[in-house]
Amino acid sequence: MTDPAKARAAKSRPITGGSVNEADLPVTTGVAWDARAKPAESPLAQGLRRLRKSTTAVVGAVIVAVLVVVALFADVLAPLSPIASNQARTFASPSWEHPLGTDQLGRDMLSRVIHGSRISLLVGVSSVLLALFVGVPFGMMAGFYGGRVDALIMRVMDLILAFPIYLLAIILMVIFTPTAGLIGTMKVTGAIAIVRIPIYARLVRGSVLSIKEKEYVEACRALGVRDPWILFRHVLPNCLAPIIVTTTLGIATSIIVEATLSFLGLGTQPPTPSWGWDLKANVAFIQANAWLSLFPGLAIFVTVLGFNLFGDGLRDALDPRLK
């Protein structure tokens, strides 16, 4: 069905009939504008320029960048192993040796907080991307084809949306049975992604519904361009701004959902370090060792704050109408 080569050929067909490339015109003096002036700034470039000026976005980006570095180099940065217990030094107060103290198994809290960033970021980012890669194509198909395809896809999406999200995420995690390590992380990612798919499908469907009526899409159709090419080359780029904003802010939400699932004991299981789990485990000892539950919570807060600030800045920069 799809024939990108043919479509490309159709697209690069020389334009004839009245239009000449302005840049090729000889430069003549006395015309009203410089024909060789730089082309107008693209919307993306404009957005990036606005983004650099936004303090919130820059602060958010710095927080996120630092966290990514911490997660990537956790092995190097963490002073001790996050899972090695030391029965001789349980509940140690913060000291030079253990800057954030140790937990009930004598594990170094600083190392656990550093390693915990991996789960939060990995689940936060990958669950949103997974939802994006499933939700966006479905939303595009629903919006573009309408009719029965639309009804079928949106019925399924509405079914997922009809659930209170935590109820669905919790039951999905019970079905997947939480485990430790990478597999456990993938299960949490999957559960959160399923809950988030309809958000993208709805968002994209709405944008596509208005974009498909535009003249340039009609022109493509008239030229005989195949549907997938129209969808990915002409429709998708025009609904990118809300997708990017939703994704950034969605990472913040997903990190909270992950932490909440871990807090309820349904996230990635120990010994894999996870902030939500650490917070839950240490709340039991909050009377005598208050700092233990403080640090994982602060880590979650700072991470979510970073993505929220960056997402807010992005929204203002990419789509001023949404402000």
Place this chain on the structure above:
Amino acid sequence: MRTYILRRLIEIVPTVLMITFVVFVMMRSVPGDPVVSVLGDAYTEEDAIKAREEYGLNKPIVVQYGIWLGKLVRGDWGASILTGRPVLQDVLIRLPVTLELIVLSMAVALAIAIPAAIIGALRQNTWADYTATSAAMVGVSIPEFFIGVLLLLIFSIGLGGLLPSSGWVYLPGTCPSMVCGSSLWGNLQHVLLPAIALGVGRAAILTRLLRASMLEVIRTEYVTTARAKGLSERPIVFKHALKNALIPTVTVMGLQVGFLIGGAIVVETLFAMPGLGTFGIDAIIARDYQQVQGFALLTALAFVVMNLVVDLTYTFLDPRIRYT
């Protein structure tokens, strides 16, 4: 209007059926078997088969759902497989606890959000506005359980046990048994921290939204007209601007119900409250099918009824909105 409400009430039925059916199927695909938990470790395969027959767990899922539904319409919510207690009875004991928590947390949210949003919008780009927006940003970034932990640290541990850290004192009249004590003051002490923990996040979301829509509304012509005819600032803000600005906020408050249910689970777990949230999560983890069904039914009902209430609130806020 009446026909509209009637139609919406009828539409609730298929949605609730769908949610409860999906939960029914999902719970039965959970690895593990409640029968095993009932029988304990030492059981023979024969015992298990017999027990499954007794609870009707050997029948096809659709038939099981039909049986559950048939009993439900006759007012029988089934009995817990693990404890043998009727589900409806347990749910009714726990419902007031969660309702009180949610209503109070919404009150906390509105009490913070409405003044903060009005100040932020009327004094845009002043330090008051920056304080309100920054506080809201912090608020949306803290998960409920961490706010709860911070409140515990401050009020239960820091201030020498000013407020209790866990447990529950029932409101007079909701006490489920003879032995539990109930008092208004004790109840208030126990519900305050959880309600704030659950309310702060909502307050932050509402502040951001309400401030944005207030900013839009105060630039409209009817607000200029109201000012031009010499109306004082108070009726302009509360009667003209706030009421219209509340429309998108109410929509989001309705959508927040899904998050509130999750928040209630978390906050009730943290503060060890005997509410529906802890009931639901315990039932799901224990694979107590009947209890999970009861929880799902109630959650689904709360969810769809809230959406209806939201749609009806529009007509109060904006009389131009009419349903036929």
